[in-house]
Amino acid sequence: RPSAGGSAVPGRLSSSTQGGKGKRAVVQPLAASVVTETPAPAVAPARPVVDAPPRRRGGRGTVEHAAWKSVRQERWEGALELEGELPLWLDGTYLRNGPGLWNLGDYGFRHLFDGYATLVRVSFRDGQAVGAHRQIESEAYKAARAHGKVCYREFSEVPKAEGFLSHVGQLATLFSGSSLTDNSNTGVVRLGDGRVLCLTETIKGSIVVDPDTLDTIGKFEYTDRLGGLIHSAHPIVTDTEFWTLIPDLIRPGYSVVRMDAGTNERRFVGRVDCRGGPAPGWVHSFPITDHYVVVPEMPLRYCARNLLRAEPTPLYKFEWHLESGSYMHVMCKASGRVVATVEVPPFVTFHFINAYEEKDDEGRVTAIIADCCEHNANTSILDKLRLQNLRSSTGQDVLPDARVGRFRIPLDGSPFGELEPALDPDQHGRGMDMCSINPAHVGKKYRYAYACGAHRPCNFPNTLTKIDLVEKTAKNWYEEGAVPSEPFFVPRPGAVEEDDGVAISMVSAKDGSAYALVLDAKTFHEIARAKFPYAMPYGLHCCWVPRSTSDA
Numbered sequence: 001r002p003s004a005g006g007s008a009v010p011g012r013l014s015s016s017t018q019g020g021k022g023k024r025a026v027v028q029p030l031a032a033s034v035v036t037e038t039p040a041p042a043v044a045p046a047r048p049v050v051d052a053p054p055r056r057r058g059g060r061g062t063v064e065h066a067a068w069k070s071v072r073q074e075r076w077e078g079a080l081e082l083e084g085e086l087p088l089w090l091d092g093t094y095l096r097n098g099p100g101l102w103n104l105g106d107y108g109f110r111h112l113f114d115g116y117a118t119l120v121r122v123s124f125r126d127g128q129a130v131g132a133h134r135q136i137e138s139e140a141y142k143a144a145r146a147h148g149k150v151c152y153r154e155f156s157e158v159p160k161a162e163g164f165l166s167h168v169g170q171l172a173t174l175f176s177g178s179s180l181t182d183n184s185n186t187g188v189v190r191l192g193d194g195r196v197l198c199l200t201e202t203i204k205g206s207i208v209v210d211p212d213t214l215d216t217i218g219k220f221e222y223t224d225r226l227g228g229l230i231h232s233a234h235p236i237v238t239d240t241e242f243w244t245l246i247p248d249l250i251r252p253g254y255s256v257v258r259m260d261a262g263t264n265e266r267r268f269v270g271r272v273d274c275r276g277g278p279a280p281g282w283v284h285s286f287p288i289t290d291h292y293v294v295v296p297e298m299p300l301r302y303c304a305r306n307l308l309r310a311e312p313t314p315l316y317k318f319e320w321h322l323e324s325g326s327y328m329h330v331m332c333k334a335s336g337r338v339v340a341t342v343e344v345p346p347f348v349t350f351h352f353i354n355a356y357e358e359k360d361d362e363g364r365v366t367a368i369i370a371d372c373c374e375h376n377a378n379t380s381i382l383d384k385l386r387l388q389n390l391r392s393s394t395g396q397d398v399l400p401d402a403r404v405g406r407f408r409i410p411l412d413g414s415p416f417g418e419l420e421p422a423l424d425p426d427q428h429g430r431g432m433d434m435c436s437i438n439p440a441h442v443g444k445k446y447r448y449a450y451a452c453g454a455h456r457p458c459n460f461p462n463t464l465t466k467i468d469l470v471e472k473t474a475k476n477w478y479e480e481g482a483v484p485s486e487p488f489f490v491p492r493p494g495a496v497e498e499d500d501g502v503a504i505s506m507v508s509a510k511d512g513s514a515y516a517l518v519l520d521a522k523t524f525h526e527i528a529r530a531k532f533p534y535a536m537p538y539g540l541h542c543c544w545v546p547r548s549t550s551d552a
C-alpha cells in the first residue's frame with residue numbers, strides 16, 4: 001500500500017488505465033460515461049487538463065461556476081503545482097468528502113445534497129503536495145452507474161417507480177430502509193483506531209475507505225442490535241470514542257449512543273424524549289462537553305410521510321413545526337440521565353461548532369454553552385442550495401443571513417435557555433456555515449472557530465473566516481469568484497496556542513481551476529496553494545490523517 005504521501009510523479013494513476021508518456025489520454029466526461037461503463041475506467045490526463053472557460057448561460061448574464069458542475073473523471077492522482085511554501089511540519093493527508101456528481105447521463109439532480117460522493121485527498125510531505133480524487137463506490141452509486149438511473153432514495157431524488165421496484169423489490173422495502181441510499185456524501189472521519197469512515201445520514205451509508213488509495217473498502221457494519229435507519233451525519237469522534245444520536249421517528253426522541261475505538265459496537269447510553277412533536281428535530285450534528293451530550297430539538301423536524309413521498313416537498317424530508325417549540329436537552333455522559341431540558345428561541349442549524357461547561361467559583365458546572373452556525377430560524381437556506389439556484393448567480397445578494405448562535409443552557413432547573421449571536425454577524429458578512437475548530441478544544445472552552453462567511457452580494461458563502469469569540473471579531477479571506485469549502489484546522493504538532501496551525505480549504509475558482517488553499521491559522525494569511533490540473537466541484541466536510549510513524 002503506498003504511503004499517505006502517494007507518488008510524486010505527475011499524473012500518476014492508481015489503475016492500469018494511465019495514458020502513456022507524451023500521449024494525451026482521453027478524458028471521459030464522467031456525467032455521460034458514468035452510466036454506460038462498468039466499471040467506469042479511471043482515465044487520468046497524462047498532461048494537466050485545461051478546462052473550458054466557464055460557460056455563459058441563458059442570456060441572463062449568469063455564469064455556470066465549476067463548483068456546481070459534476071466532477072469530470074472517476075478518479076485521478078498526481079503531484080500538485082505549488083504556489084508559496086508549505087510548512088515542513090505539515091505531514092499527512094487532508095481528506096474532503098462531498099456530493100461531487102449530480103448527473104446521470106442527461107439527467108441532472110435537483111439539490112446539492114443529492115450528488116454521489118466524491119472524495120478528495122491532498123497529501124502533504126516535505127513541502128510537497130500530491131492530490132487525488134475518487135468516487136465512493138456505494139451501492140447507490142454502483143446501481144446508478146449500472147442502470148443509468150437513480151435506484152435509491154437520495155436527499156431529494158427518488159427512484160422512478162419502475163426503476164425502483166425492479167431494482168429493490170416491493171413497496172414494503174420503504175419501511176425496512178432498504179430503499180434508502182448509502183451514498184455517503186457528507187462527512188469523513190478518522191476513527192481512534194485509524195479506520196477512515198465516510199458518512200451520511202443513513203446508518204447504512206457508513207463506508208470505510210482507504211485514505212491512501214481512496215479505495216472503498218466496504219460497509220462499516222455496526223455489530224450491535226441498536227437498529228435505526230438514520231443517525232446524525234456528524235458523530236463526535238475522539239481517539240477513544242465515537243458518540244452519535246439515533247432519532248426515533250415513531251416515539252419522538254433520540255437515543256444517545258457511544259462506541260469505543262477499535263470496535264464496531266455502539267452502546268446505548270440514554271434516551272431523550274422530545275418535548276415537541278410530531279417527530280424529532282433534524283439532528284445533522286450535535287455537540288458534547290467533557291461530561292455532557294447536548295441534544296438539540298429544533299422546529300425543523302423529520303417527517304416520515306415526506307420520507308416516503310415520490311416528489312420532494314418544499315422542506316424535503318422535513319417539516320417546520322414552530323408551534324411545537326424549540327428545546328435543548330443535556331444528558332450526563334456517565335449516567336445517561338437527562339439533567340436539563342430548556343425551551344429556547346426558535347432556531348435552524350445544521351452545524352454545531354462546539355460546546356463547553358460554564359463553572360462557578362467553586363468549580364460547579366452551572367450552565368452549558370453551545371455554539372452553532374444559526375440561520376436566523378429560517379429554513380430558506382435549504383432552497384438556496386438547490387443546484388438551479390446555485391448555478392444562476394446573477395450578482396444579487398440572495399444568501400440568507402446566518403450568525404454564530406450561542407446557546408446558554410442553565411443547569412439549575414430553569415425552564416428557559418438563551419440564544420444570542422456570539423459576535424456581530426456583520427464581522428463575517430452575515431454568512432456562517434461549514435465550521436471547524438482545534439480538535440484539542442472539542443467539548444472545552446475555546447476561542448477560535450473557522451468557517452465560511454460571506455462577501456456580499458452573493459448567493460453562497462464565498463469567504464473563509466476566522467472567528468475570535470473572545471474579541472468578538474473576524475478575519476476574512478476572500479478572492480473574487482472563488483467558492484471555498486470548509487476551512488479545516490490542522491494543529492502544528494507540539495503547538496500550545498489554540499490557533500497555532502493551518503486552515504486548509506479546497507477552493508473552486510472562478511476560472512474553472514481548483515486548489516487546496518493553506519492559510520496560517522494565526523494571521524489568516526495565505527501560505528500556499530496547491531493547484532489541481534482540473535476543476536473540482538464544491539465539497540463538504542474534511543478530516544486530517546497524520547502520517548503514522550510506521551509510514552515514515
Ligand SMILES: CC1=C(/C=C/C(C)=C/C=C/C(C)=C/C=C/C=C(C)/C=C/C=O)C(C)(C)CCC1
Pocket residue numbers: 113153154155180181186200201202230233284307317350381432433434452461540
Ligand atoms: C438520504 C436521506 C437523507 C439524507 C440527508 C442528507 C444527505 C443530508 C445532508 C445534509 C447536509 C450536507 C447539510 C449541510 C448543510 C450545509 C449548509 C447549510 C451550508 C450552508 C452554506 O454554507 C435523510 C434526509 C436523512 C432522509 C433519509 C434519506
Ligand SMILES: [Fe+2]
Pocket residue numbers: 186233234284350351540541
Ligand atoms: Fe454537515
